[in-house]
Amino acid sequence: QVQLAESGGGLVQAGASLTLSCAASGHTFTNYAMGWFRQAPGKEREFVAAITWSGRRTYYADSVKGRFTISRDNVKNTVYLQMNSLKPEDTAVYYCATRQSFGGSSYYTEGKQYDYWGQGTQVTVSS
Numbered sequence: 001q002v003q004l005a006e007s008g009g010g011l012v013q014a015g016a017s018l019t020l021s022c023a024a025s026g027h028t029f030t031n032y033a034m035g036w037f038r039q040a041p042g043k044e045r046e047f048v049a050a051i052t053w054s055g056r057r058t059y060y061a062d063s064v065k066g067r068f069t070i071s072r073d074n075v076k077n078t079v080y081l082q083m084n085s086l087k088p089e090d091t092a093v094y095y096c097a098t099r100q101s102f103g104g105s106s107y108y109t110e111g112k113q114y115d116y117w118g119q120g121t122q123v124t125v126s127s
Contacts (some may be wrong), residue, residue: 001026002024002025002026002027002032002098002115002116003024003025003026003116004022004023004024004096004097004098004116004117004118005022005023005025005118005119006020006021006022006094006095006096006118006119006120006121007020007021007022007023007121008020008021008121009094009121009122009123010122010123010124011124011125011126012086012123012124012125012126013125013126013127014086014087014088014125014126014127015085015086016086016125017082017083017084017085017086018083018086018123019080019081019082019083020036020080020081020083020094020096020121020123021078021079021080022034022036022078022079022080022081022096022118023076023077023078024077024078024079024098025077027098027100029053029074029077030053030054030074031053031100031101032053032098032099032100032101033050033051033052033053033098033099033100033101033106033107033108034050034051034053034070034072034079034096034097034098035047035048035049035050035051035096035097035098035107035108035109035114036048036049036050036070036079036081036094036095036096036097037094037095037096037097037111038090038092038093038094038095038123039092039093039095039120040089040091040092040093043092045095045111046061047061047109047110047111048060048061048064048068048081048094049061049064049068049069049070049081050070050107050108050109051070051071051072051079051107052101052104052105052106052107053074053101053104053106054104054105055071055072055074056104056105057105057107058070058071058107059107059109063089064083064090067083067084067085067086068081068082068083068084069081069082069084070082079096081094081096083123086123086125087125088125088126088127089125090123090125091123091124091125092122092123093120093121093122093123094120094121094122094123095117095118095119095120096117096118097111097114097115097116097117097118098114098115098116099113099114099115099116100115
């Protein structure tokens with residue numbers, strides 16, 4: 001059974017950095033594409049970043065492009081989200097998600113494309 005566990009959230013001031021981690025288990029990590037999503041109170045869940053199973057291709061929402069970096073370590077079965085220059089509007093619960101990938105160059109940007117989700121980790125950015 002595929003399991004995902006996020007960590008690394010917290011309370012920081014605007015301009016600070018945080019790195020989220022998502023540890024995966026129960027499947028062959030290298031065959032799975034990964035993504036990060038977030039949901040702020042009263043808002044719809046939104047896409048943040050995605051990465052192919054190989055790690056060679058990444059994709060970002062415009063709102064985080066240039067500030068966030070997604071990466072993965074296929075030995076540690078972990079995907080990361082490095083978040084720099086955080087803003088109050090980045091405050092949300094952050095979720096990682098995964099799905100089996102049928103192509104090394106495939107990434108996915110819609111929540112409905114993912115099959116497995118973590119429980120989420122809270123990120124709060126104060127002004």
